Amino acid sequence: MNIARTLCVKQLNGISRTISRKIGFTATNYEATNAVQPKIQEEKFDFEDLQVIERTEQRKPKIPPFMKDVFVSVFQRDLLAYPEILDKEETESMEKRAETLDKVFQDKTKSKEERRNVLKSTKMYAAPVNWTRNGLAANQTESIRYLETVSPDFELAHELSDHWVALRALQHGLTAEQYAAVIDELSTGDATVTLCIKERIAERLAQPDFRTTATLDAQGVWRITGEKMCTRGDGFMLVLCKVEADHLKAFLVHPGATGVTFDGNFVHFQKTTGTPLSQIPNADLGKIFGISRLHAATLCRCQLKYAISKIVEYVKPRSFSGKPLAELSTIRAIVGESLLHVYASESTEYFTAGLIDGYVDPDAELEMAMCRNYINSRGLFSLINLLEIPALEQEEECKKIFDRMRILASGGESLDGINTFIALNGIHHAGKIMAEEIKQIRNPLMHPAFIIKKALSNRHQVKDDPKLTLHLSEHLHPTLKPASDQLEYCVLRMRFACETLMSRHGMEVSVAYMELKRLAEAATLILAMTSVLARASRAYCIGLRNAEIEMKLATCFVSKTISEVRQLILDIDNGEFLNHDRFKVEFGRKVLDTNTVLVERPTSRVFW
Amino acid sequence: MATKILRHILRLPSSHFMYRRWESSNTKVAVYDPFANKPKKNKDTYLEAIKMFENQDNRRRGHVEFIYAALARMKEFGVHKDLQAYKALVDVLPKGKFIPSNIFQAEFMHYPKQQQCAVDLLEQMEDNKVMPDSELEQMLLNVFGKRGIPLRKFWRMLYWMPKFKNLSPWYLPDELPNDTLELAKMAIHRITSVDPTMKIEIWQTEEIEACIDKTWIVSAQSETQKILLSEQPPDEPLVVRGPYEVYLKEQVVTYFTLLGKVRPEHKDDFDQDDVSNLKKPSGIPGFIGQTTLPVVKCTVHEQDDGTIVAVCATGSSSRDSLLSWIRLLEKYDNSVLSNLPVIFTLTAPSNDVVVQETQPAAEDVKRVQN
Numbered sequence: 001m002n003i004a005r006t007l008c009v010k011q012l013n014g015i016s017r018t019i020s021r022k023i024g025f026t027a028t029n030y031e032a033t034n035a036v037q038p039k040i041q042e043e044k045f046d047f048e049d050l051q052v053i054e055r056t057e058q059r060k061p062k063i064p065p066f067m068k069d070v071f072v073s074v075f076q077r078d079l080l081a082y083p084e085i086l087d088k089e090e091t092e093s094m095e096k097r098a099e100t101l102d103k104v105f106q107d108k109t110k111s112k113e114e115r116r117n118v119l120k121s122t123k124m125y126a127a128p129v130n131w132t133r134n135g136l137a138a139n140q141t142e143s144i145r146y147l148e149t150v151s152p153d154f155e156l157a158h159e160l161s162d163h164w165v166a167l168r169a170l171q172h173g174l175t176a177e178q179y180a181a182v183i184d185e186l187s188t189g190d191a192t193v194t195l196c197i198k199e200r201i202a203e204r205l206a207q208p209d210f211r212t213t214a215t216l217d218a219q220g221v222w223r224i225t226g227e228k229m230c231t232r233g234d235g236f237m238l239v240l241c242k243v244e245a246d247h248l249k250a251f252l253v254h255p256g257a258t259g260v261t262f263d264g265n266f267v268h269f270q271k272t273t274g275t276p277l278s279q280i281p282n283a284d285l286g287k288i289f290g291i292s293r294l295h296a297a298t299l300c301r302c303q304l305k306y307a308i309s310k311i312v313e314y315v316k317p318r319s320f321s322g323k324p325l326a327e328l329s330t331i332r333a334i335v336g337e338s339l340l341h342v343y344a345s346e347s348t349e350y351f352t353a354g355l356i357d358g359y360v361d362p363d364a365e366l367e368m369a370m371c372r373n374y375i376n377s378r379g380l381f382s383l384i385n386l387l388e389i390p391a392l393e394q395e396e397e398c399k400k401i402f403d404r405m406r407i408l409a410s411g412g413e414s415l416d417g418i419n420t421f422i423a424l425n426g427i428h429h430a431g432k433i434m435a436e437e438i439k440q441i442r443n444p445l446m447h448p449a450f451i452i453k454k455a456l457s458n459r460h461q462v463k464d465d466p467k468l469t470l471h472l473s474e475h476l477h478p479t480l481k482p483a484s485d486q487l488e489y490c491v492l493r494m495r496f497a498c499e500t501l502m503s504r505h506g507m508e509v510s511v512a513y514m515e516l517k518r519l520a521e522a523a524t525l526i527l528a529m530t531s532v533l534a535r536a537s538r539a540y541c542i543g544l545r546n547a548e549i550e551m552k553l554a555t556c557f558v559s560k561t562i563s564e565v566r567q568l569i570l571d572i573d574n575g576e577f578l579n580h581d582r583f584k585v586e587f588g589r590k591v592l593d594t595n596t597v598l599v600e601r602p603t604s605r606v607f608w
Numbered sequence: 609m610a611t612k613i614l615r616h617i618l619r620l621p622s623s624h625f626m627y628r629r630w631e632s633s634n635t636k637v638a639v640y641d642p643f644a645n646k647p648k649k650n651k652d653t654y655l656e657a658i659k660m661f662e663n664q665d666n667r668r669r670g671h672v673e674f675i676y677a678a679l680a681r682m683k684e685f686g687v688h689k690d691l692q693a694y695k696a697l698v699d700v701l702p703k704g705k706f707i708p709s710n711i712f713q714a715e716f717m718h719y720p721k722q723q724q725c726a727v728d729l730l731e732q733m734e735d736n737k738v739m740p741d742s743e744l745e746q747m748l749l750n751v752f753g754k755r756g757i758p759l760r761k762f763w764r765m766l767y768w769m770p771k772f773k774n775l776s777p778w779y780l781p782d783e784l785p786n787d788t789l790e791l792a793k794m795a796i797h798r799i800t801s802v803d804p805t806m807k808i809e810i811w812q813t814e815e816i817e818a819c820i821d822k823t824w825i826v827s828a829q830s831e832t833q834k835i836l837l838s839e840q841p842p843d844e845p846l847v848v849r850g851p852y853e854v855y856l857k858e859q860v861v862t863y864f865t866l867l868g869k870v871r872p873e874h875k876d877d878f879d880q881d882d883v884s885n886l887k888k889p890s891g892i893p894g895f896i897g898q899t900t901l902p903v904v905k906c907t908v909h910e911q912d913d914g915t916i917v918a919v920c921a922t923g924s925s926s927r928d929s930l931l932s933w934i935r936l937l938e939k940y941d942n943s944v945l946s947n948l949p950v951i952f953t954l955t956a957p958s959n960d961v962v963v964q965e966t967q968p969a970a971e972d973v974k975r976v977q978n
Contacts, residue, residue: 198894209896229894240895248890286891293893365891413894421889428888435884442881506880510887593804606770608741 054130055137057357065363066355067370067527071426071519072433073470073495075488080475080530082347082538083354085141094142097122101149115153116189124150124160125189128167133183140291140353144298151302154404159192159232161295166193166238169250169288173277182252186236191255193236195292196228196267198412214241214251214274222276224251224259224269233262239274240285250277250285290365292412294352297371300408301345304379307386307401308338314390331389338382340560343553344528345375351531366425370524373418376409377521416517423516426523427509430498441503458496464570466492476537479551483558487529490565494523497569504575514581515572522568525561532557643681651693654678654685658696671700672725679732688736691744697729698747707753714755726751726758730765739769777801784857792826792921795854795861800828800919802908807831809940813922813932816939823923825933829942832907837917838944840868845949847914848934851925863921864930866937866950867914871905918942927952 066076086094104110104118119125127143129135138146143164150157167186170179170193185191202209212226224241237253237260251274253260259270280288312335318325325331352367383405387398409415431438440447441454460466470491473484497519505512536554539547571579590598643657661674675697687693706722708714717723726748733740740762748758778798785791793808800806808828813819829837840846850864889896909916918937922929930952938945 197892240892248892248895282890289892369891413896417894417896421891424886424888425891427883428886431883431886435882438883439881502883507878507883507886508880509883595804606739606773608739608766608770 054132057139059360060358062360062362065366065429067366067523068363068426068429070491070523070526071430071494071498073492075470075472075491077470077472077475079351079355080472080534080537082531082534083141083351083358085139085354085357090142094145098145098149101146105150105152112153112156115156119150119156119160120189123187125163125192126167126187128164128171129183129187130171134187139357140294141350141357144294144349144353147295147298148302151299152306154299154303157299157302158408159194161292161299162195163192165289165292165295166195166236168291169238169277169280169285170252172284172288173250173280174252174275175279178275182236191235193238193252194230194232195289196230196237196239196253197289198229199227200229200266210242212239212241212269214243214249214276222251222274223271224253224274225271227266227268229265230262230267231265233260233267237267238277239269240289241274248282248285250280251275252277287365290368293372293418294349294368296408296412297345297349297368297375300372300375300379300405301342301349303401303405303408304338304345304375304383304386305342307383307405308335308342310394310397310401311335311386311389314394334385334389338386340553340557341375341378341382343550344532344557345371345379347531347535348374348528351527351534366422366523367527369418369422370527373415373422373520373524374528376415376418380405380409416513419517419520420513422520422523424510426519427498427501427516430495431502431509434495434499434502438499438502438506441499442506461493461496464493464566466496468492476533477540477551479540480533480537480554483529483533483555486558486562487526487533490522490526490529490562493565493569494519494526497522497572500573514576514585518568518572522565525565525568529558529561643678643685649685651685651687651690654681654687654693655696658700662700668700668702671702672721675700675725675729679729682732688732689738691733691738691741694729694733694738694740695744695747698726698744698751701726701751703750706751706756708755714753717757723752723757726756727761730758730761734765734769737769737773739773740765780856784859788861788923789824789826791856791859792824792861792863792923794856796826796828796863796919796921798856799854799863800830803830803832805830805832811933811936811940813929813936816932816935819928819932819935821924821926821928821932823926823929825920825922825929825936827918827920827933827937829918829937830909833909833917834941836907836909836915837868837942839871840917840944840948842947844869845951846917846945848930848950848952848954850954861921862925863919864925864933864954865916866918866920866934868917870910870912870915873905927954930954 063076063078064074066079069076100122101118101124104115123134123136124146126133126135127138127146129137131137136142147157147161150160163186167183170182170186174182186193199209199211202211212224212228214222214224217223224239226241228239230237235255239251239253241249241251243249253269253272253274257272257274259272261268261270315326315331316324320328348367348371352364352371355364355367356362383402387402390398437454440450444451466489468485468488470488472488472491473481476484501512501515501519502509505515509516532554536547536550539550544550576582576585587598643654647653658678661671662668678697682688682693685693701722706719708718730740745759745762745766748756748762752758778801780794784794789810793810796808800808806828807830808826811825811827813821813823813825837846847867848864849867851862852865853860853862855861918933920930920933922933934945934950
């Protein structure tokens with residue numbers, strides 16, 4: 001068999017590889033058979049030493065960053081197998097704990113204190129902490145599941161999310177002694193940590209964007225001065241500060257520290273002492289704090305889910321024109337669309353958590369940001385549509401849901417900020433790979449032969465009809481072939497979009513925000529499509545309950561989303577005049593300058 | 609033969625042919641000028657004079673000369689921007705007589721002198737930005753018919769004038785105020801509109817004890833300019849430049865600028881085509897932008913010849929009022945001015961350069977070197 005496979009492989013180089021696929025030699029699939037099989041690495045530990053008994057993780061070897069590669073149309077097809085991180089034992093234990101939490105959090109009669117107590121008893125405040133420190137050593141998949149359960153109490157869920165992220169930062173950033181000194185208090189839930197990162201936008205030209213500074217005084221103590229956006233003023237605070245002009249460092253501020261004043265949504269520090277998280281390099285700060293984006297996405301999604309259930313409760317007993325209100329197709333469509341967003345967001349979150357938990361040294365910053373980006377942009381609009389159904393009848397409830405969603409969507413960071421982060425990271429990755437090509441495209445007279453070749457090779461892309469060469473359908477259930485082709489189309493268009501952008505702007509691409517925003521949105525939708533297809537395919541293959549509905553949801557989602565991605569990339573390709581950016585930006589500039597609507601009233605006339 | 613004559617006529621330049629007839633008689637008729645001896649020169653007397661002309665002779669002899677004379681006197685009577693006055697002049701022309709009745713008359717400029725007179729009247733209206741209305745159109749139709757040259761002129765005016773009327777991005781009212789302070793505010797608002805955060809203040813020089821010239825000052829400075837001024841190094845002098853002129857319709861307002869140092873140009877020495885190492889953000893949620901400020905030129909106030917840190921117009925445009933302006937700037941949020949030398953390079957009224965070490969107001973007047 002091996003000899004036969006080798007022989008086949010030798011014959012299937014270059015073009016013949018594609019041909020062989022088309023004529024259906026799936027058994028001799030070169031790519032699939034020769035693909036790198038994941039090697040399971042087990043962490044070794046010494047049974048003799050009780051101190052090192054920790055949860056073992058079976059991580060696959062390090063893989064290249066998934067979504068960054070999508071920016072250059074490279075797709076790791078192995079990831080179309082939806083991640084299965086937890087084994088049977090772990091799943092059972094997680095579900096048991098979630099059930100305990102669920103009982104309390106679904107019960108509206110329970111007080112906040114009772115809820116806190118159940119969180120303490122289930123060790124939720126120590127979820128990311130190691131077993132040896134009396135924690136759960138929960139990975140991201142479990143964290144999201146627990147967060148979903150806690151989400152009915154919005155404040156507690158928000159607090160818990162910050163606490164978990166901070167615990168991970170402390171684990172990596174503090175020295176062993178410092179960590180040991182604080183972890184017991186934090187694990188019990190008697191005190192929680194709040195993240196203090198965001199600052200107000202500079203109100204004066206002389207102010208830098210980031211102003212909180214930490215300086216080392218004569219006694220060798222770090223002193224923090226500045227102001228942060230923060231909704232809770234009690235407990236520990238993890239404060240991001242600049243040290244030495246452009247270097248960033250996180251500091252842990254203990255409760256009751258001097259110089260801390262809390263004022264509504266802002267906390268002020270005046271020479272407050274802080275413990276530096278000096279063990280953590282600057283580059284890793286982003287990776288750890290980035291987890292809060294994943295948590296925010298989960299909380300947003302849970303709010304949307306909650307809104308759906310509220311609307312169902314509202315619609316069911318009501319009628320319209322002698323028929324149940326639920327029979328109105330418009331209402332059904334709105335609820336259906338919201339379900340699609342919930343399904344897509346849920347798939348993306350667990351897919352991303354799987355990436356983080358399943359591989360060694362994962363680079364999933366972009367994916368986490370995309371999770372938040374997706375549900376922020378889609379969730380908010382979907383929620384508005386849902387809340388239009390009861391209109392003003394349940395105003396208080398609607399206001400509460402909308403306000404929570406708004407806080408989650410805009411709290412921490414803005415949608416534009418996330419989009420820019422996604423696009424700049426993607427384009428940075430693409431730039432490294434495509435630098436030589438871009439240089440030649442931007443200097444066509446110096447490289448005429450290359451330009452002719454490029455024109456020929458890009459002819460399908462220019463016609464918006466790329467040749468599908470990734471064969472993604474081979475990794476999904478056969479019934480998802482059309483949907484996987486649509487995903488493939490989107491992936492293949494990404495390189496062309498990056499190429500267009502970089503060749504148009506060169507180094508200035510990092511300030512072409514409008515186009516970068518489109519690129520980020522397209523990439524986010526591709527991640528959502530990938531996760532949805534992978535999840536539905538797996539569900540159908542392993543025979544989950546309602547798997548056929550998942551297949552329909554996935555197909556519908558992909559075919560609905562492809563048109564958005566197509567338009568986004570076409571808009572990038574068309575440029576600022578055809579996609580109207582130029583005009584919109586100009587109108588906006590004039591309005592910002594004059595603070596008027598620019599035009600005269602409709603009743604104005606010139607009399608002659 | 610007839611064909612030859614027609615061809616000859618067609619070959620002749622039409623303007624030559626048509627205008628000769630009345631050019632010879634132009635300005636040769638001495639007419640009584642009813643406008644000369646009016647004791648009061650206003651709209652009422654102007655219209656009264658026109659009415660008198662209309663009533664004195666039913667045949668309205670010399671009406672072309674009368675209209676030309678009336679047009680020349682409009683400014684004197686202050687009616688050069690008054691549509692009603694122009695209408696009254698058009699009304700002087702007899703109705704019906706000048707309407708061509710066949711194609712030859714229509715083509716070869718029937719009553720060219722009268723038509724030219726009406727065109728000149730419309731031209732004067734256009735010069736004075738008086739927009740005609742549909743009543744005037746009706747009047748011209750009654751006088752010259754729809755094929756008359758004045759009608760064509762009228763229609764062109766009606767097409768273009770509304771478009772040009774509001775073309776300027778700086779809105780001005782139809783009638784400018786007579787008060788110079790109001791005019792100065794408008795002028796300063798116009799020249800500082802480049803920065804939407806600009807704040808215009810009106811100060812009195814009396815606020816400075818040592819001032820000689822008691823007048824007003826319209827000063828404009830934005831927050832950005834205040835910061836740029838605060839960054840001025842103490843060893844580099846500020847320069848007061850001017851007077852410059854800005855026109856508001858027919859009115860002129862002079863203004864002065866205070867110039868500071870220029871920050872270095874943004875260095876553009878990297879390869880625009882090299883995308884191998886593009887900048888990327890840190891990825892910390894909530895952390896955006898920079899921890900430091902740019903040290904290069906990046907605001908609209910930073911021009912090649914200097915950074916404009918303030919602009920003003922004063923009631924007298926004198927050097928003393930400008931000195932008071934510097935003092936007032938110092939008093940209102942620009943304390944850095946107390947440590948900065950200021951050079952006055954005014955092209956008028958004198959050609960000398962004045963160096964002023966800006967110290968407390970009581971002392972500084974003594975130090976001015978004239």
